[in-house]
Structures are given as structure tokens and as C-alpha cells.
Amino acid sequence: MPWLRRHPIFGFFVVAYAIAWAVWIPMAVAGIRVHQGDAWPTHIPGLAGPFVAAFVMSAVLGGRRGVRDLLARMGRWRVSPKWYLVALSPLAFFALAAAALALIDRAPDLRELMRFSGLPTVWPVVMWILLLGTGYLEETGWRGYAVPQLQGTRSMVSSAVIIGALWACWHVPSMFVIQNYRDLGVGFMPGFLIGIMAGSIFLTWLYDGSGGSVLIVAVWHATYNLVAGTAAAHGPVAAIVSTAVMVWAVVIVVTELRRTSVHPPSAPRRWSLTPVTVRNVASRWPHAIRASAIVPPPEDGAVLVMTPASAPSSVTTPPARTGRSEPSRSNTRRG
Numbered sequence: 532m533p534w535l536r537r538h539p540i541f542g543f544f545v546v547a548y549a550i551a552w553a554v555w556i557p558m559a560v561a562g563i564r565v566h567q568g569d570a571w572p573t574h575i576p577g578l579a580g581p582f583v584a585a586f587v588m589s590a591v592l593g594g595r596r597g598v599r600d601l602l603a604r605m606g607r608w609r610v611s612p613k614w615y616l617v618a619l620s621p622l623a624f625f626a627l628a629a630a631a632l633a634l635i636d637r638a639p640d641l642r643e644l645m646r647f648s649g650l651p652t653v654w655p656v657v658m659w660i661l662l663l664g665t666g667y668l669e670e671t672g673w674r675g676y677a678v679p680q681l682q683g684t685r686s687m688v689s690s691a692v693i694i695g696a697l698w699a700c701w702h703v704p705s706m707f708v709i710q711n712y713r714d715l716g717v718g719f720m721p722g723f724l725i726g727i728m729a730g731s732i733f734l735t736w737l738y739d740g741s742g743g744s745v746l747i748v749a750v751w752h753a754t755y756n757l758v759a760g761t762a763a764a765h766g767p768v769a770a771i772v773s774t775a776v777m778v779w780a781v782v783i784v785v786t787e788l789r790r791t792s793v794h795p796p797s798a799p800r801r802w803s804l805t806p807v808t809v810r811n812v813a814s815r816w817p818h819a820i821r822a823s824a825i826v827p828p829p830e831d832g833a834v835l836v837m838t839p840a841s842a843p844s845s846v847t848t849p850p851a852r853t854g855r856s857e858p859s860r861s862n863t864r865r866g
Contacts, residue, residue, distance in 0.1 A: 540681060554574065586671075662752075696728070759773060
């Protein structure tokens with residue numbers, strides 16, 4: 532585990548890739564194909580890679596308290612109602628796409644919402660619940676763990692782009708297994724990469740805006756997959772929904788760049804993990820308590836806190852108070 536502790540970001544991606552590819556590559560080599568509406572064979576176990584990696588790394592870095600913090604963000608539901616509306620926004624995009632198709636041709640068959648690759652054919656509401664579970668498998672890792680780690684040293688946009696690129700590469704073996712991907716051919720790869728990047732930017736913005744709620748981003752992921760990943764999303768429907776997300780992502784990037792250009796940081800925000808006590812951090816760098824993620828280790832009473840790299844790395848606990856103390860100035864007899 533020392534290697535994982537020294538490489539908290541790289542280690543996460545290694546574990547996430549290893550678990551997923553250990554499932555998908557043997558399936559691809561064996562010629563197994565996953566079809567929409569069929570529960571078996573399925574690629575779903577590979578989706579657990581980011582989920583397991585997030586818990587492994589949280590335990591390595593923060594012990595039980597790190598795991599409890601991750602679980603708390605997975606269940607964080609007390610957020611502003613507007614973020615629930617944003618999380619359900621793919622339904623609005625789907626409705627607009629369906630209305631547009633109804634005017635020029637025919638509306639999509641809503642019964643096709645019941646078929647998703649690697650899952651059984653069930654009613655749309657039940658399908659959404661199943662997709663919420665698969666959304667948690669991914670979002671607990673990508674947004675619940677990787678985003679906070681990367682944003683310690685990078686901007687929101689650059690963190691989202693890095694995760695988006697690695698997220699896209701992570702999918703590659705599954706493209707040889709899922710028949711829906713195979714039917715699209717290699718020509719869809721540029722669009723897939725752009726879509727993943729847009730989704731990563733949007734989800735990172737949503738995660739930050741909702742106060743770090745994995746629940747909210749999992750709801751969006753499930754809703755998006757329902758309207759853009761099921762059999763009902765073939766052709767123009769998927770294109771319209773995906774384009775709406777891309778446009779929203781562009782607006783997020785432009786807004787973020789304008790904000791940082793108008794209010795540039797006074798100095799680069801560089802952070803390092805240093806074992807210190809909360810008392811020392813509060814007294815020496817009060818802003819660190821407000822701007823950092825604290826992950827206490829299990830026993831020694833100190834905490835791991837992200838502090839400015841320019842700060843001294845060796846921070847000691849104040850000496851224990853002894854029985855003798857220096858007399859205060861007020862009690863000193865004046866000559």
C-alpha cells in the first residue's frame with residue numbers, strides 16, 4: 532500500500548482500469564457480445580472498477596474516516612432543488628428531440644427505453660433505477676474521488692479534461708464487446724471522445740455546484756443513459772441529446788474562463804499532503820481549513836490536510852503544557 536499512498540491519483544486509475552479491463556478484455560478475446568435488452572452476457576461487472584478504486588484509495592489515504600467521508604458524499608441529498616432539476620435535464624432534452632421528430636417523421640417508441648446493453652428488459656422506471664446503480668459504480672470514482680484529488684492542484688476545467696480523456700480510454704475494451712458500439716463502427720470515435728469530454732466537464736461542474744454530491748451526478752448519469760443509451764436513442768434522438776450536453780459544456784467552459792480572467796488567483800494554488808494538527812493549521816494557515824479537504828488518519832490524532840506547498844513541511848505539535856508556566860506580565864512585580 533505505500534505505493535498507492537505515494538500516488539493517490541495514478542493509483543486510483545491503475546485500480547479502476549485493472550478491474551474493468553480484467554472483465555472486458557477476456558470477453559473481447561472470447562468473442563462475447565453484449566446486446567441491448569439481454570441481461571446475459573453482460574459487461575456491467577467491469578463498471579465496478581472506479582467504484583472499488585475509490586474505496587480502496589479512500590481507505591489507504593484516510594482509513595475509516597476517509598471511507599465514511601466518501602459514503603457521506605454518496606448519500607448527500609440535501610442540496611438545492613435546482614441541482615435536482617439539472618440532474619434530470621436529459622429528460623427535457625429527450626422530450627424536445629421526441630417533439631421535433633414527431634413533427635417531421637415519427638416520435639421514438641417509448642417502449643425502447645426498456646432495453647439497455649447488458650441489462651434485462653424492464654419498465655422504464657425500473658430501468659432508470661438499474662441505471663442509477665451503474666451510475667453510482669462510475670461516479671463514485673470519477674467524480675467522488677478523482678475530481679477532488681485533481682482539483683487540489685488544477686482548475687475545474689483542466690481536471691475535467693484529464694478525467695474525460697482517461698474515462699474515454701477506460702471504455703475502449705468494452706467497445707469490442709458491446710454490440711451497439713460495434714454497430715456504430717470506428718467512425719463514431721471522434722464524436723464519442725467529444726461527448727465524453729463534454730460529459731466530464733458538465734458532471735464536474737454539477738458535482739462542484741451541488742457541494743460534492745455523488746448522488747446528484749449519479750442521477751444525471753442514469754437519466755442521460757436512459758434517454759441516450761437505450762434502444763430509444765438511436766439516430767437523431769441521441770444526436771440531439773448529446774449536442775445539448777455539448778453546448779452546455781461549452782457554456783460552462785466559457786463562463787469559467789471568464790471568471791478566472793476577471794478574478795485571477797493571486798498565486799498558483801499548489802498543495803501538498805502534510806501530516807499536521809488542526810490547531811497548527813488554523814493558527815499558521817487559517818485559509819487552509821476553509822479551502823482544503825481534511826482526511827484524518829485513524830490513530831495518531833493528527834490529520835492529513837492539503838496545505839500550501841510553500842509552507843514548511845515539518846510542522847510539530849505544540850509542546851505539552853507543564854506544571855510550571857511563565858508568569859504573566861500583569862503578575863510581574865514592577866520595580
